[in-house]
Amino acid sequence: MKQKKKCGVHGWILIGLSSAFLIVMLILPLIYVMVTAFREGWHSFSAAVTDKYAVASIKLTLEVTLITVICNTLFGIFASWTITKFRFRGKKIISTLMDLPLTVSPIIAGLIYVLTFGRQSFLYPYVKASGFDIIFAVPGIVLATIFVTFPFISREIVPVLTAQGTDEEEAAALMGAGFPMIFRKVTFPHIKWALLYGIVLCTARAMGEFGAVSVLSGHLKGKTLTMPLYIELLYQGYDFSGAFAVSAILVLMAVIILVIKSILVYKGKEEEL
DSSP states (O other), rough: OOOOOOOHHHHHHHHHHHHHIIIIIIHHHHHHHHHHTTTTTEEEEEEEHHHHHHHHHHHHHHHHHHHHHHHHHHHHHHHHHHHHOOOOOTHHHHHHHHTTTHHOOOHHHHHHHHHHHHHHTTTTHHHHHEEEEETTSHHHHHHHHHHHTTTTHHHHHHHHHHHHHHHHHHHHHHOOOHHHHHIIIIHHHHHHHHHHHHHHHHHHHHHOHHHHHHHHHOOOTTTTTHHHHHHHHHHTTHHHHHHHHHHHHHHHHHHHHHHHHHHHHHHHHHHOO
């Protein structure tokens, strides 16, 4: 068994630089958010986070996140299965398009949907006739959030399925197993930790999405304001205690997701051993 090399001078320098960067860029801002949120006391914090508009923004954020994660989980599984298990023309194009949201600015993503479903679009009369609002409504927020987050789950599953190959599925198919049985008994055990890890990343990204949602929401207070947008509204209105109080809730959600992520990584490595 190989022994780990002791950390020398260069190693300690790198550790120091990394720690200083994390402290300045991450830890200090988070501490400042929490301290400012409780600076005026628990009563002020409680009043800010239980305000009807704050509660509405929290509920909307959770609702949009839940719908986004469900849609992207289904898409991620099917897309990953298609790319790794079948041969067809255009596979590389599909794989590239799946990564497109990672390279496109969220603002541009929002504008794409405004141009697609807005008043200047040829689709607008049909959307209007259906009575189903997309722009400046919750469906538009959901669409934008799905767009900016859908690569996260598939990017975690594809490498696992690629490494697994197709031998086990082919053997199960030759033995008469159908697709549901093959997926449940053969494929899913290999991808379950990657899938859960991707779901956690998708959840974190969906809760914090600002740019695309800002373009499509219309900033209707109590209706289309997610937590990031509501925080911006409070801050621009010079309600700093309220803004930092709601920010503290968002930070708490992020910490919970980080803990879940760490547990999943640990469980995944433990199972591999």
